[in-house]
Amino acid sequence: MVQATPFLLVLFLALGAHGLSAKKVQSGWDAQGRVGCTGGCGCRLCCGTSAEFSPLQCNLVGRWVNDLGSNMTITSVNANGAFGGSYHTAVTATSNEIKVSPLQGSMQKSPNQKGQPTFGFTVNWKFSESVTVFTGQCFVDDDGKEVLKTMWLLRSHVEDIKNDWKATR
Amino acid sequence: MVQATPFLLVLFLALGAHGLSAKKVQSGWDAQGRVGCTGGCGCRLCCGTSAEFSPLQCNLVGRWVNDLGSNMTITSVNANGAFGGSYHTAVTATSNEIKVSPLQGSMQKSPNQKGQPTFGFTVNWKFSESVTVFTGQCFVDDDGKEVLKTMWLLRSHVEDIKNDWKATR
Amino acid sequence: MVQATPFLLVLFLALGAHGLSAKKVQSGWDAQGRVGCTGGCGCRLCCGTSAEFSPLQCNLVGRWVNDLGSNMTITSVNANGAFGGSYHTAVTATSNEIKVSPLQGSMQKSPNQKGQPTFGFTVNWKFSESVTVFTGQCFVDDDGKEVLKTMWLLRSHVEDIKNDWKATR
Amino acid sequence: MVQATPFLLVLFLALGAHGLSAKKVQSGWDAQGRVGCTGGCGCRLCCGTSAEFSPLQCNLVGRWVNDLGSNMTITSVNANGAFGGSYHTAVTATSNEIKVSPLQGSMQKSPNQKGQPTFGFTVNWKFSESVTVFTGQCFVDDDGKEVLKTMWLLRSHVEDIKNDWKATR
Numbered sequence: 001m002v003q004a005t006p007f008l009l010v011l012f013l014a015l016g017a018h019g020l021s022a023k024k025v026q027s028g029w030d031a032q033g034r035v036g037c038t039g040g041c042g043c044r045l046c047c048g049t050s051a052e053f054s055p056l057q058c059n060l061v062g063r064w065v066n067d068l069g070s071n072m073t074i075t076s077v078n079a080n081g082a083f084g085g086s087y088h089t090a091v092t093a094t095s096n097e098i099k100v101s102p103l104q105g106s107m108q109k110s111p112n113q114k115g116q117p118t119f120g121f122t123v124n125w126k127f128s129e130s131v132t133v134f135t136g137q138c139f140v141d142d143d144g145k146e147v148l149k150t151m152w153l154l155r156s157h158v159e160d161i162k163n164d165w166k167a168t169r
Numbered sequence: 170m171v172q173a174t175p176f177l178l179v180l181f182l183a184l185g186a187h188g189l190s191a192k193k194v195q196s197g198w199d200a201q202g203r204v205g206c207t208g209g210c211g212c213r214l215c216c217g218t219s220a221e222f223s224p225l226q227c228n229l230v231g232r233w234v235n236d237l238g239s240n241m242t243i244t245s246v247n248a249n250g251a252f253g254g255s256y257h258t259a260v261t262a263t264s265n266e267i268k269v270s271p272l273q274g275s276m277q278k279s280p281n282q283k284g285q286p287t288f289g290f291t292v293n294w295k296f297s298e299s300v301t302v303f304t305g306q307c308f309v310d311d312d313g314k315e316v317l318k319t320m321w322l323l324r325s326h327v328e329d330i331k332n333d334w335k336a337t338r
Numbered sequence: 339m340v341q342a343t344p345f346l347l348v349l350f351l352a353l354g355a356h357g358l359s360a361k362k363v364q365s366g367w368d369a370q371g372r373v374g375c376t377g378g379c380g381c382r383l384c385c386g387t388s389a390e391f392s393p394l395q396c397n398l399v400g401r402w403v404n405d406l407g408s409n410m411t412i413t414s415v416n417a418n419g420a421f422g423g424s425y426h427t428a429v430t431a432t433s434n435e436i437k438v439s440p441l442q443g444s445m446q447k448s449p450n451q452k453g454q455p456t457f458g459f460t461v462n463w464k465f466s467e468s469v470t471v472f473t474g475q476c477f478v479d480d481d482g483k484e485v486l487k488t489m490w491l492l493r494s495h496v497e498d499i500k501n502d503w504k505a506t507r
Numbered sequence: 508m509v510q511a512t513p514f515l516l517v518l519f520l521a522l523g524a525h526g527l528s529a530k531k532v533q534s535g536w537d538a539q540g541r542v543g544c545t546g547g548c549g550c551r552l553c554c555g556t557s558a559e560f561s562p563l564q565c566n567l568v569g570r571w572v573n574d575l576g577s578n579m580t581i582t583s584v585n586a587n588g589a590f591g592g593s594y595h596t597a598v599t600a601t602s603n604e605i606k607v608s609p610l611q612g613s614m615q616k617s618p619n620q621k622g623q624p625t626f627g628f629t630v631n632w633k634f635s636e637s638v639t640v641f642t643g644q645c646f647v648d649d650d651g652k653e654v655l656k657t658m659w660l661l662r663s664h665v666e667d668i669k670n671d672w673k674a675t676r
Contacts, residue, residue, distance in 0.1 A: 019526030120291030120302040133289040133302035155304040169507030188357030338676030458640040460627030471627040471640035473662040493642040
């Protein structure tokens with residue numbers, strides 16, 4: 001269903017503002033173990049024989065690309081669900097040169113999430129006076145591919161509290 | 170401009186959905202050193218003699234209460250702007266018992282923020298299958314009081330990607 | 339911890355972005371008949387003796403002022419719930435001179451709304467290339483005063499569909 | 508003004524929550540005369556010889572289908588930009604039977620919109636106690652096809668103003 005391609009396979013989706021879909025970048029080892037869960041014994045995360053294992057498993061760790069061409073890497077999630085990573089945006093509301101920026105976030109670890117966890121994270125932009133928060137859920141779609149569905153808010157710095165009303169888009 | 174009150178003075182504000190104001194809980198030492206910057210020598214953060222120092226300084230670290238009665242404590246901010254803390258909400262969209270929940274976030278540290286930094290954080294709810302992201306800015310208002318202006322998105326878990334469209338409020 | 343002040347002082351409060359509260363402008367006849375519903379026989383809208391009349395009744399028609407100082411007048415609501423009016427904003431994201439602008443909207447007329455109807459409307463700005471949509475509910479608060487709770491989206495014109503992602507705040 | 512078209516060509520797009528793309532239902536004459544403006548003399552709206560005519564022209568009037576499968580018909584726009592129509596949603600947050608519902612809106616008519624106007628409208632749901640507002644822009648995409656890019660807020664009725672904070676998604 002999902003072949004492990006050694007190079008990047010990137011699909012861009014049309015989407016509305018403030019809503020984003022991100023697809024996992026499928027490279028060798030990454031796809032094998034997880035995406036679509038057809039990998040036999042290597043399928044650590046999703047294919048338990050026990051009934052309490054969910055057949056679906058979406059794992060935030062990895063590299064993601066969204067419909068605007070932005071790239072995100074989530075490096076690890078700790079036992080409490082806290083995670084870090086980096087975000088390389090393809091678009092900007094400023095004229096500054098884009099730089100890779102760090103992100104800090106947190107995901108739900110409860111079994112009630114049934115392998116499709118909700119999460120949120122903050123990107124601290126290194127080339128502008130803004131931050132963006134994303135929140136969403138990691139899904140396994142009908143084709144067995146992992147996909148993130150997120151919404152975001154971009155907060156710009158304003159000099160005066162009187163301008164607060166227009167600082168978020 | 171701002172007197173350091175030894176006890177708490179907490180005002181609740183009416184506000185619209187998705188926009189929140191939080192006021193800092195002002196106790197002895199906390200207000201002295203920082204709020205309004207009238208504290209003389211103790212005014213570590215804001216009162217440099219050099220022109221490049223801003224007269225305003227809003228510090229995220231501390232305890233905050235918002236207009237709905239929710240309490241938040243931010244314990245520390247590291248050199249990169251990452252911070253942690255806890256959130257005790259006064260309202261919930263579920264019928265579960267409310268529990269204090271951890272938060273992970275990040276703030277801008279650049280001098281261009283002029284002492285009124287933008288920030289974002291994620292609350293990982295310990296009593297529901299949801300997360301909330303907040304983003305906003307820490308302001309010093311006309312009375313010299315520190316105030317947070319934030320917006321939030323609450324993401325609920327859904328079983329099926331088909332219901333993603335209604336999972337965020 | 340919080341000292342009780344003997345008299346209420348109710349003014350307009352600063353509030354977070356995207357959420358707005360509007361209070362009805364209380365002038366002679368306007369307040370008499372409706373606000374707080376203490377007007378005796380004149381209390382046409384709220385004080386029926388029949389059990390099927392709700393004790394609460396918030397009427398969109400009238401003049402409203404919100405926390406940013408903007409003024410809105412809703413002139414009439416037809417049998418289907420469609421309404422028109424005008425909006426005089428106190429704030430703008432442009433440098434153009436502010437002009438009063440028309441609005442078009444619609445409210446729920448069902449008895450299930452129990453006198454506190456939900457509604458939405460569009461403001462077609464006469465001094466900028468933008469529109470704003472508001473949606474909210476007309477409430478009677480604990481003091482018997484009519485109050486609108488709304489959220490809004492401001493849509494700016496962009497030249498190219500590639501910039502759509504940043505056109506809404 | 509818009510006649511029933513013999514053949515529907517409907518494309519569904521993946522999209523994030525709160526952001527929607529809608530494609531115009533493209534049939535014979537409809538596409539010929541307007542979309543992409545390749546239709547020669549029939550090209551009433553877009554192909555003036557005068558320089559002040561924009562080469563792009565997106566017309567709200569017509570039938571639209573979005574990525575969730577919802578259908579919308581905008582019947583006419585008056586001289587001030589006010590318009591009406593109907594909305595047949597494919598998804599609902601309630602368990603009620605879906606019914607076609609009326610919409611009221613307004614669009615920018617200024618030449619500065621360059622044929623790609625911004626607009627907003629309110630849908631007054633006939634099967635639930637809610638309203639939805641949409642705002643967006645009508646674009647001509649790179650293939651010359653008319654497309655709407657919108658964002659929305661869904662407002663539910665709540666019994667008590669204390670629950671206002673969670674009434675909008």
